[in-house]
Amino acid sequence: MKSLVFGLVLALTPAPASVDGYLDDALDATGLPGVSVVVTHGDRVVHATGAGHDSAGSPVTADTPMRVASVSKSFTAAGVLTLVEDGRLALDDPVRRWLPTVPGGVTVRHLLNQTSGLADSSVNIGELESTRTLAEYAEVFEGTLVAPPGTTWSYCNVNYDLAARVAEVVSGQPFDEFMADAVFEPLGMHDTAVGGAAADGYNSLFGMWFSRPELDGGPAVNGAGGVVTTAADMGRWLVAQNGHGPFPASLLETMREPSAVDQYGMGWAPADGLLVHSGNLWTYNAVQAIDPSTGYGYAVMTNGAGLYDDTQDILDGLVSLTRGESPASPGGGRQTFEWVLAGIGLLALALAVLGVARARRWSTRRLAQHPGRGRLRWWVWTCLRMVPCLLPVSLLVFYPQVVSFISAGRTVLWAQLFYFALPLTVVVAVAAVAGFAVLVARVWRLRSAW
Structure with a gap:
C-alpha cells in the first residue's frame, strides 16, 4: 500500500x-x-x-x-x-x-x-x-x-x-x-x-x-x-x-x-x-x-x-x-484594465478639445437666456450647468482619500499613487485638467455678462 x-x-x-x-x-x-x-x-x-x-x-x-x-x-x-x-x-x-x-x-x-x-x-x-x-x-x-x-x-x-x-x-x-x-x-x-x-x-x-x-x-x-x-x-x-x-x-x-x-x-x-x-x-x-x-x-x-x-x-x-x-x-487582466483606462483618458482629452472649441457657442446660448443683470436664478442655473466640469477636479483633490476608502480603509498616500496606481492617477489628472480647461473656456466666454 x-x-x-x-x-x-x-x-x-x-x-x-x-x-x-x-x-x-x-x-x-x-x-x-x-x-x-x-x-x-x-x-x-x-x-x-x-x-x-x-x-x-x-x-x-x-x-x-x-x-x-x-x-x-x-x-x-x-x-x-x-x-x-x-x-x-x-x-x-x-x-x-x-x-x-x-x-x-x-x-x-x-x-x-x-x-x-x-x-x-x-x-x-x-x-x-x-x-x-x-x-x-x-x-x-x-x-x-x-x-x-x-x-x-x-x-x-x-x-x-x-x-x-x-x-x-x-x-x-x-x-x-x-x-x-x-x-x-x-x-x-x-x-x-x-x-x-x-x-x-x-x-x-x-x-x-x-x-x-x-x-x-x-x-x-x-x-x-x-x-x-x-x-x-x-x-x-x-x-x-x-x-x-x-x-x-x-x-x-x-x-x-x-x-x-x-x-x-x-x-x-x-x-x-x-x-x-x-x-x-x-x-x-x-x-x-x-x-x-x-x-x-x-x-x-x-x-x-x-x-x-x-x-x-x-x-x-x-x-x-x-x-x-x-x-x-x-494574464490579460492588467493589460485589459489599463487599456480601458487609456481609452477613458483619450476620451477625456477629446471631450476637452470639443468643450473648449464649443465654449463660444455654449456661452452664446446661455447669454441669450440672460434676462438682465442681477438675476440670481440665471447665475445659479448657469453655475449648476458647469458643475460636471468640476467633478473630475474634485476627484483629483480628494484622490488619496477616495482610493483609501475603496481599499478597505488602508491608508494610501499621494506618493504611492504614482507607483502601483500610476495609470489610474494619470487618467484622473487628465480628466481633471480637461474639466478645468472647459470650465475656464466657458467662464471666459461668459465674461461679457458681468
Missing part, C-alpha cells in the same frame, strides 16, 4: 519541464518583466525556477533576490514565536511592557492576529513612514483603538512593525540580526534578509513596464514587509512550514490557528483549502501558499507591480499542475 501511495504522489508531482513551460506561458500572457516560482512537496523542493529579467538586464532565476512585501508577516510571526517557545515572552503579555506608547490592553497575540484594535485610520501613517528605525518608529507611534483589543480584525502593517520592535527589545538584537539567527539560518535560507538588497522593480503604465526604485517609506528593516528572499530559499521555508524543519509542531499550529474574531492566524489565512498570504509593494508582488492536506507548498514572486496583481493567477496555475489538471492561462 505504501508503495502504491508513493507512486501515486510521484505521478501527480509536476515535472520541472511542465513548471518551466507554464512559467514561460505565464510570462508571455501577463507581460510581467520577471517572475520566480517554487513548488515543494513534503520535505523536498520539486522545482524552483525563474523567467524574464530584472532591471539590470540579468535573467531572473531561482536565486534572484525578490522583495516579498507582506509575505514577510509570516516570517515575523515565526520569529516572535521562537521567543515564545524559548519562554522569553508569552503571547498574552501586554505590549506596553516593552513599548510604552502602545495603548493598554494590546497583547503580542493581538498584534500577530491583527486584532489589536489599531487600524490605518487610527494612526498617523505619514509620520510613521518618515522614521528610519524600528526604535524610532515605536517612539513616535501614537495611535488610538477603533475597538477594544481582541474584538475586531483589521489588517494594519503597524501591528507587525510593533511586533518586530518587541522582538528587538526582548532579544537584545537588531531585528534583521534576530531574524537571521532565529529563522533564516536554521532553515538554511542564506540568501534571505530583512531589509536586504534587490534590483529596482517595475511599474506598468498602459501596458508598458519601466523600472523604478522601490518607494522609500518607513524603516527598511521592518516586520510588515521588509524580507528580501529567493525562490530557492522560499522552498526551504515552505518545506519547514509543512512540518519538515526545525520549527516544533506547536509553533506551526499557533501560526495557523484563527483568532476568535477572524480566520486570519499569524501571517497565514485559509483560502480554498490552502493557507496563503500575499504581499504587495510598490514595485514587487508576491504570494505564498501551503496545502496541509497534501504537503504541497507554492510561492510566486514578481518584480513588477500594477493595478492588477498576476501572482494569484500564476499560483492557481501551479496548484492545478500539482493536482494533475491543465492550468488556465493567466
